Amino acid sequence: MGKKIDIRQARNILYPRLRFYNDQFVFDTVTGSFFRLSPIAGSILKSFANGESETSLVAKIQKQYGVDRATIMRDLELFINSLLANGLKENSEGR
Amino acid sequence: MNASPITIAVTGLHRGDNPQPGGAVIRSLRRKFQDLRIIGLSYDPLESGLYSAEMDQLDAAYSLPFPGNGIPPLKERLETIFQSEKIDMIIPCLDSEIENFISLIPYLRERGVQTMLPSHQSIKLRSKPELAQFCNDNHFPCPQTKTCADIYSLLEAAEELTYPLFIKGKFYEGHLVNSVVELRHVADELLKMWGGPLLAQEAIVGEEYCYTGIGDGRGNIQSHCSIRKMLVTKTGKGFAGIVINDPDLDRLVERIVKELAWNGPFEMEFIKPANGQHKLIEINPRFPAWIDFPSQLGCNMPAQLIEMRLNNTTTKLPLCEPGKMFIRHSIDVVGDIAELAEMATKGVWCARHSYSDTELTYSETEVTK
Numbered sequence A: 001m002g003k004k005i006d007i008r009q010a011r012n013i014l015y016p017r018l019r020f021y022n023d024q025f026v027f028d029t030v031t032g033s034f035f036r037l038s039p040i041a042g043s044i045l046k047s048f049a050n051g052e053s054e055t056s057l058v059a060k061i062q063k064q065y066g067v068d069r070a071t072i073m074r075d076l077e078l079f080i081n082s083l084l085a086n087g088l089k090e091n092s093e094g095r
Numbered sequence B: 001m002n003a004s005p006i007t008i009a010v011t012g013l014h015r016g017d018n019p020q021p022g023g024a025v026i027r028s029l030r031r032k033f034q035d036l037r038i039i040g041l042s043y044d045p046l047e048s049g050l051y052s053a054e055m056d057q058l059d060a061a062y063s064l065p066f067p068g069n070g071i072p073p074l075k076e077r078l079e080t081i082f083q084s085e086k087i088d089m090i091i092p093c094l095d096s097e098i099e100n101f102i103s104l105i106p107y108l109r110e111r112g113v114q115t116m117l118p119s120h121q122s123i124k125l126r127s128k129p130e131l132a133q134f135c136n137d138n139h140f141p142c143p144q145t146k147t148c149a150d151i152y153s154l155l156e157a158a159e160e161l162t163y164p165l166f167i168k169g170k171f172y173e174g175h176l177v178n179s180v181v182e183l184r185h186v187a188d189e190l191l192k193m194w195g196g197p198l199l200a201q202e203a204i205v206g207e208e209y210c211y212t213g214i215g216d217g218r219g220n221i222q223s224h225c226s227i228r229k230m231l232v233t234k235t236g237k238g239f240a241g242i243v244i245n246d247p248d249l250d251r252l253v254e255r256i257v258k259e260l261a262w263n264g265p266f267e268m269e270f271i272k273p274a275n276g277q278h279k280l281i282e283i284n285p286r287f288p289a290w291i292d293f294p295s296q297l298g299c300n301m302p303a304q305l306i307e308m309r310l311n312n313t314t315t316k317l318p319l320c321e322p323g324k325m326f327i328r329h330s331i332d333v334v335g336d337i338a339e340l341a342e343m344a345t346k347g348v349w350c351a352r353h354s355y356s357d358t359e360l361t362y363s364e365t366e367v368t369k
Helices: A007-017 A039-049 A054-065 A069-085 B022-032 B071-084 B095-103 B105-110 B120-126 B128-138 B151-161 B180-194 B247-260 B292-296 B301-311 B337-346 B355-368
Strands: A018-021 A025-028 A034-036 B007-010 B037-042 B060-063 B089-091 B145-148 B165-168 B174-177 B198-202 B207-216 B221-232 B238-243 B263-272 B279-284 B325-327 B348-350
Touching (some): A007 A018, A025 A039, B060 B071, B089 B301, B120 B247, B128 B145, B128 B279, B145 B151, B151 B165, B151 B180, B174 B180, B207 B238, B207 B247, B207 B301, B221 B325, B247 B263, B263 B301
Antiparallel strands (some): B145 B198, B207 B263, B238 B325
8 A cells, every 4th residue: 555645745745846738738847747637637736736725626526526525535635646656756845 | 450259169069860069069159159269179071060051150170080099199189270270168078088188188278278177086986887886885876787897797797687778888878688689789789889898787767867067176066957858769868858947856966066076067867767766877077969958048058168267257047947848850951072071181171151251141141032
């Protein structure tokens, strides 16, 4: 099992380093990686990285897509986990 | 009477499929100083930069003996060139020639020629055969590497590191090999081309990063730019890159430069496995072939280098903005067999008009259209 993701910590890592180009393209200034995202993923990541609270983000997704809170929380963790695995790794500056 | 222009000599003029840095250095210099006289020092009449009529155009070119011939023939040739040219600074751009030029620093100084080069000790520590030991001694992450004097020790090293692995030449080239047969073939080719020793290096899968800068010889970095390679050629050369800003990488390079007390331009190459550390692959004792990219973003390191040496001044250069990217774009330059003949027979070639005259010609063409 991987280590438990601390969403607040992940946000602190992501916020200063991500640049968004419309809702579907994100560039990581630290690793130089860039990703094309689905419109839903892009919108969630942008809100998340820009500092929207977890509660507000979950409520927004719940309202928009009619999914239960537990599923959203799990999906959010998996999403952040996959970003970290794709190279959006914490650097020592953020520790 | 006008003062004579500052004259800078540059090597590494070929911009083929594995481009040398000289052309990019010249372009950077001309971006800041339009009235420089640029002399090309060339090892081959087919170096493409000899025929360029663009911003990297030369005012004159002189042939040099191959670096492997050693210091006396180089000194003798430079002495001949100095009879025709008052050179203010030489910027060597090829790994294989740097040590010869370092050995000639006192002679060049006597002749009024400036250089900004690392010490013999720094060069030795970053040399391919010594680099892994240097990294291990100083706790800098690097791939597992073994230096092999002959094919037998290379085969043993390959067994230990397991296939696939990289086989690298003393100065240039590295090839991924998957079997003993491939290893033997690559080793033969590299030994024929560059001589021994050869290096066996563990193959690491990851993103590749380059970091270029100027060391001040006292352990500090004057200016820098770091990129992730976006496109890589078969020989591992970056054909496109994007600026990054990674504080971890910056700190690692600062430690390496400090340890080496590096003087002059450098390029460091790293590989970073997913969720791993940057591992140092090599340190090149010169500007990279992409050095005109940061210059176009306002971070003109070749211009800073000559200001540091000729004016004793250091202008603070801006950092390159993450997200700016370059893609290499090959073009065809036109030459004439007469120019090739001149270079091949006399070892000297002079431009028909200077770079500023060439610009005037372009403007006139524009007007008549």
